[in-house]
Amino acid sequence: MIESKTDLSIKHTRWILFAVICIGLALRLTVTLAYPMGVSLFSDDNTYIGYATTLVKNGYVVLNGIAGPGMPLLLGSLFSIFGYQPVGILVCHILYSCIGLLTAFGMYLLGRLLHSRWVGVLSCTYMCFDVAMISTNISFLTETPYTCMIVFALYFLLRCVMKWELKYYLEGLVCFCGALSMKGLAMMIPLTILIYSWKTRVKINRWLPKLILGIIITFLLFLPWCVQNYITVSSFSPFPIDQGDQRLLGTYYGIGYPEGSYDQAQGIINEAVQRKQTNDDGKNIGLETRDTIARDRYLQWLEQNPIGFFYTHLIYKPVTLLFQACLQLKVLGVPARIVTWWWWGVVAMAVYGVLGTRLGKEPTSSGFYVPLLYLAIAITFTAILVPIPRYNAPHVPFIALYASVGLCRVLKRVMIRKGKKQEQL
Amino acid sequence: MLKRDKWIVAIILMFLTLISVLGIRFVLQMQGKLNQGNTLNHMMDFRSLGMQGDDDTTLDIDSNNLRFEWNVSKKEEIVVQSQAIPIEQNDKSSLQLDVNIGGKNNAYQSQRTGYMVYLQIVLLDQNATVEAKKIEIPLESERNRSRLYSIVIPIEKSGVNAYKIQWIIQPLNNTIDAGYIICNNLEVI
Numbered sequence: 199m200i201e202s203k204t205d206l207s208i209k210h211t212r213w214i215l216f217a218v219i220c221i222g223l224a225l226r227l228t229v230t231l232a233y234p235m236g237v238s239l240f241s242d243d244n245t246y247i248g249y250a251t252t253l254v255k256n257g258y259v260v261l262n263g264i265a266g267p268g269m270p271l272l273l274g275s276l277f278s279i280f281g282y283q284p285v286g287i288l289v290c291h292i293l294y295s296c297i298g299l300l301t302a303f304g305m306y307l308l309g310r311l312l313h314s315r316w317v318g319v320l321s322c323t324y325m326c327f328d329v330a331m332i333s334t335n336i337s338f339l340t341e342t343p344y345t346c347m348i349v350f351a352l353y354f355l356l357r358c359v360m361k362w363e364l365k366y367y368l369e370g371l372v373c374f375c376g377a378l379s380m381k382g383l384a385m386m387i388p389l390t391i392l393i394y395s396w397k398t399r400v401k402i403n404r405w406l407p408k409l410i411l412g413i414i415i416t417f418l419l420f421l422p423w424c425v426q427n428y429i430t431v432s433s434f435s436p437f438p439i440d441q442g443d444q445r446l447l448g449t450y451y452g453i454g455y456p457e458g459s460y461d462q463a464q465g466i467i468n469e470a471v472q473r474k475q476t477n478d479d480g481k482n483i484g485l486e487t488r489d490t491i492a493r494d495r496y497l498q499w500l501e502q503n504p505i506g507f508f509y510t511h512l513i514y515k516p517v518t519l520l521f522q523a524c525l526q527l528k529v530l531g532v533p534a535r536i537v538t539w540w541w542w543g544v545v546a547m548a549v550y551g552v553l554g555t556r557l558g559k560e561p562t563s564s565g566f567y568v569p570l571l572y573l574a575i576a577i578t579f580t581a582i583l584v585p586i587p588r589y590n591a592p593h594v595p596f597i598a599l600y601a602s603v604g605l606c607r608v609l610k611r612v613m614i615r616k617g618k619k620q621e622q623l
Numbered sequence: 624m625l626k627r628d629k630w631i632v633a634i635i636l637m638f639l640t641l642i643s644v645l646g647i648r649f650v651l652q653m654q655g656k657l658n659q660g661n662t663l664n665h666m667m668d669f670r671s672l673g674m675q676g677d678d679d680t681t682l683d684i685d686s687n688n689l690r691f692e693w694n695v696s697k698k699e700e701i702v703v704q705s706q707a708i709p710i711e712q713n714d715k716s717s718l719q720l721d722v723n724i725g726g727k728n729n730a731y732q733s734q735r736t737g738y739m740v741y742l743q744i745v746l747l748d749q750n751a752t753v754e755a756k757k758i759e760i761p762l763e764s765e766r767n768r769s770r771l772y773s774i775v776i777p778i779e780k781s782g783v784n785a786y787k788i789q790w791i792i793q794p795l796n797n798t799i800d801a802g803y804i805i806c807n808n809l810e811v812i
Contacts (some may be wrong), residue, residue, distance in 0.1 A: 252664060
């Protein structure tokens with residue numbers, strides 16, 4: 199944190215945070231209670247509910263490489279306490295949406311660590327009030343707990359690098375493993391921290407033992423799921439190995455992709471399924487055919503139009519993803535186009551926050567640009583398939599962080615000008 | 624690393640190794656049972672439920688799917704129900720019914736259009752109704768997709784030996800609009 203006389207006092211910070219989080223809770227309650235059984239998007243959330251209820255009823259669930267273990271465990275824990283009958287599932291929705299408030303508090307901690315209490319409070323406020331994040335938090339999607347975990351993982355691991363204490367490392371590792379149980383993309387966190395450690399010339403005898411420890415702990419924790427996936431889908435991995443339709447859809451999105459339509463590909467898949475349900479290894483013919491078509495199309499794209507291929511995956515898809523507001527459904531009566539324009543404004547303010555700080559050569563805390571590094575890596579990898587708006591949700595906190603920095607700069611300039619005018623008078 | 628930190632790391636690694644070994648053992652046990660033909664969920668065959676509807680309803684049934692349709696009606700209610708299904712275990716303290724239900728959209732938040740849909744489970748003692756519990760089924764998907772609904776009914780009185788499942792369609796503004804319901808993955812525990 200950069201000490202400054204103009205920063206918020208601890209007392210004011212606590213009151214503002216309390217008020218903001220209470221209002222955030224009220225907003226989430228209002229939106230959730232509008233639906234008799236909480237929101238259903240009739241999408242992946244139904245799949246997770248299915249896994250969780252199977253886990254509750256049987257004490258075991260087969261994931262088939264479709265989902266990580268995190269969501270079934272999280273939802274299963276909630277359902278085992280409150281049930282998944284109409285009232286119970288509504289209570290679970292409310293508690294689930296509170297994870298978004300925890301994320302907001304995590305953003306306060308990160309903002310305070312990397313800049314000031316002002317930035318922390320503004321980031322927290324944004325996360326509590328953002329309509330797109332509220333719509334994400336109220337539905338049973340992995341993005342809500344995943345975002346929470348990566349925010350806290352980044353916070354604790356940054357503290358660990360700044361101040362080499364085991365407790366920060368273990369706390370960061372727990373959060374990282376929690377995020378990893380939701381999505382494999384959490385691997386971007388240790389990669390970011392490693393790059394930061396290398397940049398700040400941390401000695402190898404400091405970070406290497408912790409890296410090895412992290413690998414061992416992660417391996418031990420996820421081993422049971424690796425074994426299950428190996429037995430069921432012949433893949434020794436705890437992560438979802440079936441990327442769904444996105445992998446195939448991604449070959450019809452961008453610049454210079456091969457000819458053909460998604461419907462044509464779907465026709466080929468349906469024909470293959472009708473001929474035979476599974477191949478000799480017991481693998482689903484439909485999934486195999488889809489993966490084969492997707493792989494062939496990507497290779498064809500790379501061969502026929504390498505410039506279009508690299509431009510699409512390094513620039514077009516990531517930028518498209520960055521500018522998509524992660525709105526799941528209309529909430530609080532705010533139209534989708536307003537949410538989108540608001541989000542573009544936030545991204546613009548974030549760009550100003552970063553560039554203004556860098557070009558203005560303002561003193562920054564060590565690690566100030568780490569979330570930016572994480573964003574660059576995460577957005578690029580996330581957008582590799584199809585840039586679906588929902589996938590932008592985990593990036594919102596970090597963009598809000600830099601937007602808060604930009605807003606602080608604007609407010610500072612306004613106050614300085616006001617001060618100068620008063621002096622002249 | 625401090626000596627204290629080394630001890631903490633050692634304890635954590637031992638604990639995680641134990642958890643991991645127990646987890647793998649559990650997975651191998653459960654997968655072994657599943658490979659022998661056991662299943663986790665025990666879905667009921669709709670064909671064995673003896674489903675009956677009113678004259679206004681058309682039923683389409685296979686092992687895991689039930690679809691019923693109705694036309695516009697001025698009736699007080701349309702009921703599609705199963706026959707009496709015996710409860711196999713005498714010492715059950717409750718019955719839980721889980722089923723995925725979808726259909727023609729009639730709900731948006733608290734607003735309803737066309738009709739109201741309810742799912743009811745009825746406990747029977749020698750075909751006489753002892754207890755009943757129902758929940759509303761808001762059909763919220765504009766694309767007729769289904770979601771999980773669950774009812775739990777406690778069995779408090781002795782003598783309950785069977786149950787019946789009912790789907791009840793009731794009018795809004797004295798009319799039941801035409802519609803349809805699709806159900807699958809019915810399980811009673």
